Amino acid sequence: MHIDPFLAPFAGHNIAVVASVARQMLRLGIGPEEALERCAGHLERLKVSVGAAQPPSLPELAAPSGISCPECGLPVQITPVNISKCTNVGGGWKTSVICSNPRCRYTELSTKTVSEWRK
Numbered sequence: 001m002h003i004d005p006f007l008a009p010f011a012g013h014n015i016a017v018v019a020s021v022a023r024q025m026l027r028l029g030i031g032p033e034e035a036l037e038r039c040a041g042h043l044e045r046l047k048v049s050v051g052a053a054q055p056p057s058l059p060e061l062a063a064p065s066g067i068s069c070p071e072c073g074l075p076v077q078i079t080p081v082n083i084s085k086c087t088n089v090g091g092g093w094k095t096s097v098i099c100s101n102p103r104c105r106y107t108e109l110s111t112k113t114v115s116e117w118r119k
Helices: 012-028 032-051 114-118
Strands: 076-080 095-099 107-110
Touching (some): 076 114
Antiparallel strands (some): 076 095
């Protein structure tokens, strides 16, 4: 199956979000530059409003200092996967990277272990 290069970076459910954003841009008559500016401003406001309200994360799950979400910039949590039936995601994945921002919740899988993330 051929994947359009524009959509290749997005998982299936995110393509629906991309389509919704494109429809909203058309409806409001804004271009990509203005959309990016609006997103940057919104994410900056989220950092300020959510920063003080962040619940403490468990030490064994917390990412090392300096690891932040590529979407919103707030800290991420690193959790082990494929260690039980409940955490089984298949493949060679060892950890899940999850944004601590409840409004963002960026998630990705990694082949690094929790120990490797701590180094």
